[in-house]
Amino acid sequence: MxxxxxxxxxxxxxxxxxxxxxLKLEPGEFIxxxxxxxxxxxxxxxxxxxxxxxxxxxxIVNDTVWLDTDTKINLKPQQRRVGFVFQxxxxxxxxxxxxxxxxxxxxxxxxxxxxxxxxxxxxxxLQHRKPNTLSGGQQQRVALARALVQRPEILLLDEPLSSLxxxxxxxxxxxxxxxxxxxxxxxxxxxxxxxxxxxxxxTVHVLEKGKITRSGTPAxxxxxxxxxxxxxxxxxxxxxxxxxxxxxxxxxIGTNVVKIIAQQSEIIDLKIGDTVMVASKAxxxxxxxxx
Amino acid sequence: xDWGPLILTFKLALITTAILLILGIPLAYxxxxxxxRIKPVIETLVSMPLVLPPTVLGFYLLVAxxxxxxxxxxxxxxxxxxxxxxxxGLVIASVIYSLPFMVQPIQSGLxxxxxxxxxxxxxxxxxxxxxxxxxxxxxxxxxxxxGIVLSFAHTIGEFGVVLxxxxxxxxxxxxxxxxxxxxxxxxNYDTAHTYSLILLVITFSILLTVYLINGRYLKKFGR
Numbered sequence: 209m210x211x212x213x214x215x216x217x218x219x220x221x222x223x224x225x226x227x228x229x230x231l232k233l234e235p236g237e238f239i240x241x242x243x244x245x246x247x248x249x250x251x252x253x254x255x256x257x258x259x260x261x262x263x264x265x266x267x268i269v270n271d272t273v274w275l276d277t278d279t280k281i282n283l284k285p286q287q288r289r290v291g292f293v294f295q296x297x298x299x300x301x302x303x304x305x306x307x308x309x310x311x312x313x314x315x316x317x318x319x320x321x322x323x324x325x326x327x328x329x330x331x332x333x334l335q336h337r338k339p340n341t342l343s344g345g346q347q348q349r350v351a352l353a354r355a356l357v358q359r360p361e362i363l364l365l366d367e368p369l370s371s372l373x374x375x376x377x378x379x380x381x382x383x384x385x386x387x388x389x390x391x392x393x394x395x396x397x398x399x400x401x402x403x404x405x406x407x408x409x410x411t412v413h414v415l416e417k418g419k420i421t422r423s424g425t426p427a428x429x430x431x432x433x434x435x436x437x438x439x440x441x442x443x444x445x446x447x448x449x450x451x452x453x454x455x456x457x458x459x460x461i462g463t464n465v466v467k468i469i470a471q472q473s474e475i476i477d478l479k480i481g482d483t484v485m486v487a488s489k490a491x492x493x494x495x496x497x498x499x
Numbered sequence: 500x501d502w503g504p505l506i507l508t509f510k511l512a513l514i515t516t517a518i519l520l521i522l523g524i525p526l527a528y529x530x531x532x533x534x535x536r537i538k539p540v541i542e543t544l545v546s547m548p549l550v551l552p553p554t555v556l557g558f559y560l561l562v563a564x565x566x567x568x569x570x571x572x573x574x575x576x577x578x579x580x581x582x583x584x585x586x587x588g589l590v591i592a593s594v595i596y597s598l599p600f601m602v603q604p605i606q607s608g609l610x611x612x613x614x615x616x617x618x619x620x621x622x623x624x625x626x627x628x629x630x631x632x633x634x635x636x637x638x639x640x641x642x643x644x645x646g647i648v649l650s651f652a653h654t655i656g657e658f659g660v661v662l663x664x665x666x667x668x669x670x671x672x673x674x675x676x677x678x679x680x681x682x683x684x685x686x687n688y689d690t691a692h693t694y695s696l697i698l699l700v701i702t703f704s705i706l707l708t709v710y711l712i713n714g715r716y717l718k719k720f721g722r
Binding site: 239257258259284285286287288291292294296299300301302311312354357358465 | 544613615616619620621622623624625626633635637638
């Protein structure tokens with residue numbers, strides 16, 4: 209199990225922000241950090257990898273302490289068993305695809321893993337090419353394979369697919385899922401692509417201004433809050449007319465006049481001049497007074 | 500014609516460039532990545548020879564190395580080094596004088612690399628030294644070549660510093676640029692011509708080679 213608790217003051221474009229994260233990752237879990245840019249997602253990954261120092265905090269990975277500011281333990285990136293896939297891939301341009309993977313080998317490590325990974329992400333034909341001659345998706349596969357050479361305990365993916373087109377994204381998501389299952393990895397993904405998160409992750413943590421505000425399965429996070437009110441406008445009631453068994457409420461929204469069918473129970477405390485919210489839940493519009 | 504000054508010039512340039520390469524890489528690395536507060540001061544000092552008249556540099560070195568003061572005396576007494584009017588003195592002066600020509604290309608080469616190169620290498624468990632030699636330096640080959648050649652060529656072209664600190668001792672400090680001045684003063688225009696033409700042709704060829712190689716390299720890798 210991986211446990212982390214981090215505090216760090218980040219200097220952002222909008223002034224200082226306190227990053228305050230508590231996370232628990234079960235072995236084999238696929239976790240996503242979701243949030244706007246500048247919410248502290250990448251900083252969290254960088255602290256976990258040892259590339260960025262935390263002001264205070266603790267990271268324990270399968271009973272090994274990686275960071276503990278109280279006892280001044282802080283393992284270097286070299287000593288932490290992490291795989292990291294950068295947004296810009298960070299492939300070494302002076303080496304071929306194969307050499308990039310071989311560079312990652314530990315001293316005395318059996319190099320059969322190179323062959324295995326090249327097969328896994330289907331790079332066989334490209335293995336003697338230089339990274340600059342490959343497409344974005346191919347480079348991303350190299351970066352993914354290289355991150356796995358040392359058999360890391362955690363795989364960190366920092367918006368790895370953000371610069372790819374949709375078709376390539378979907379293909380790469382399949383590769384990520386495949387290696388995640390094959391190597392029984394614990395994977396931490398940073399992403400703001402809802403479709404991608406729904407497809408890949410077991411758990412989502414929503415990061416807002418340096419803090420985790422909500423956690424749950426992707427379905428819980430993205431359907432309960434975001435899809436319930438797909439369209440939502442506020443406007444002013446200009447007329448309420450009875451019509452057979454229902455009422456027609458005329459609402460001025462911006463410069464548009466909108467007519468909405470409402471039941472008696474809905475109009476009971478509405479009068480002309482009220483500010484109301486009109487929202488659409490799948491099919492039927494809902495009208496609600498704004499207090 | 501006496502070949503001595505030309506040979507001395509190239510010997511000086513070669514030794515200076517070798518020393519600069521060894522000193523320049525760590526210095527450029529530090530300047531490229533450090534966030535230290537004294538960095539601007541060091542950067543300024545490294546770049547000073549670009550704008551300072553060579554005679555000013557030569558004059559201060561002459562004063563500093565003179566056995567008549569404490570530092571020069573200490574060098575003389577403890578290390579047995581007489582740096583004025585000697586080849587060793589010329590080497591030290593040239594190293595200082597050509598320092599920016601080695602450091603600046605390497606520094607901007609390193610700063611221009613994707614910032615994640617270093618971090619990716621560290622995460623793959625590689626030490627800082629391995630990262631420098633296997634990742635960073637191989638990826639800035641054009642900058643290294645530029646630094647080496649500019650330092651070499653700049654040392655060949657040196658005049659003021661050499662004159663101030665080395666004087667004009669045949670076989671010891673009389674380099675080609677000094678020899679040309681000497682011959683012109685003695686109205687030996689033919690000899691001055693020969694020296695000048697040789698320097699002109701050699702420096703032109705060196706620089707042309709660099710630009711050709713770097714041009715091809717840049718085209719090949721599209722950066």
